[in-house]
Amino acid sequence: MRVGVVALQGDFAEHESWLRAAGHEVWEIRRPQDVAPGGRPPDMLVFPGGESTVQRKLLADLELAEPLGELVDGGVEVLATCAGLILLAKQVDGRDNPWGRLDVSVRRNAYGRQLGSFVGGDRVFIRAPAIESVGPTVEVLSELDGKPVAVRQGAIRAYCYHPELVWAHNRRL
Numbered sequence: 001m002r003v004g005v006v007a008l009q010g011d012f013a014e015h016e017s018w019l020r021a022a023g024h025e026v027w028e029i030r031r032p033q034d035v036a037p038g039g040r041p042p043d044m045l046v047f048p049g050g051e052s053t054v055q056r057k058l059l060a061d062l063e064l065a066e067p068l069g070e071l072v073d074g075g076v077e078v079l080a081t082c083a084g085l086i087l088l089a090k091q092v093d094g095r096d097n098p099w100g101r102l103d104v105s106v107r108r109n110a111y112g113r114q115l116g117s118f119v120g121g122d123r124v125f126i127r128a129p130a131i132e133s134v135g136p137t138v139e140v141l142s143e144l145d146g147k148p149v150a151v152r153q154g155a156i157r158a159y160c161y162h163p164e165l166v167w168a169h170n171r172r173l
Contacts, residue, residue: 001024001025001043001044002024002025002040002042002043002044003019003024003026003027003043003045003046004026004027004028004029004034004035004042004044004045004046005019005026005027005028005029005045005046005048006029006045006046006047006048006064006068006084007028007029007048008050008054008058008059008062009050009051009054010048010050010055010083011048011049011081011162011164012028012048012050014048014162014164014165015048015081015164016028029045029064029068030062031062031064032063032064032067035067035068035071041071042071042076043076043077044076044077044078044079045068045072045077045078046078046079046080046084047078047079047083047084047085047087047088048082048083048084048164049081049082049083049084049162049164050082051083052083052084052086052087052092055083055087056099059087059099065099069099069101072088072101073101076155077155078155078157078158079157079158080156080157080158080159081158081161081163082126082127082128082129082160082161082162085102085104085106085131085158085159085160086106086108086129087099088100088102088158089102089104089105089106089129089158090102090103090104091104091106092105092106092107093106093107093108102138102151102153102156102158103134103135103136103137103138103153104131104132104133104135104148104151104158105131105132105133106129106130106131106132106160107129107130107132109127109128110128110129110132111127111128111130111160120144120161122166123142123144123149123159123161123162123163123166124165125161125162126161126162128149128160128161129160130147130160131147131149131151131160134151135153137154138151138152138153139151141157142159148160150163
């Protein structure tokens with residue numbers, strides 16, 4: 001699988017590491033020309049954890065929002081973790097997100113600030129957002145205390161937590 005990792009800020013290196021270990025072709029997306037090197041788009045896009053406000057600003061400043069949005073809208077497979085979930089959510093902290101593609105409402109830092117980070121089972125929550133509601137076409141993949149923490153809508157899979165940290169450790173996709 002050809003995987004483009006949005007490498008503007010956050011834990012993109014951890015995603016790259018486990019994806020390469022799983023045998024995938026991986027490259028970093030930092031500029032518009034990185035979106036489809038050689039004219040060939042990725043089979044999967046990864047929006048990693050980090051600081052969603054910084055990532056949103058960089059997507060706009062570096063003119064990546066439109067080409068990445070076109071790929072997401074076109075049905076390319078997407079993996080979004082933590083801040084990536086926030087970027088893709090249609091509603092964030094009670095406000096509409098104009099770039100949102102995933103029919104969920106999220107609340108930033110809902111599981112606590114940095115010192116409130118924790119491991120729940122095999123899931124690592126670092127300043128994690130909470131999914132407060134899901135639309136009718138969103139499938140809940142995993143819950144914590146009865147609340148969704150992993151969802152899928154079409155080709156988009158999104159996690160409140162950081163599965164790449166566990167996957168990298170276990171070397172599995």
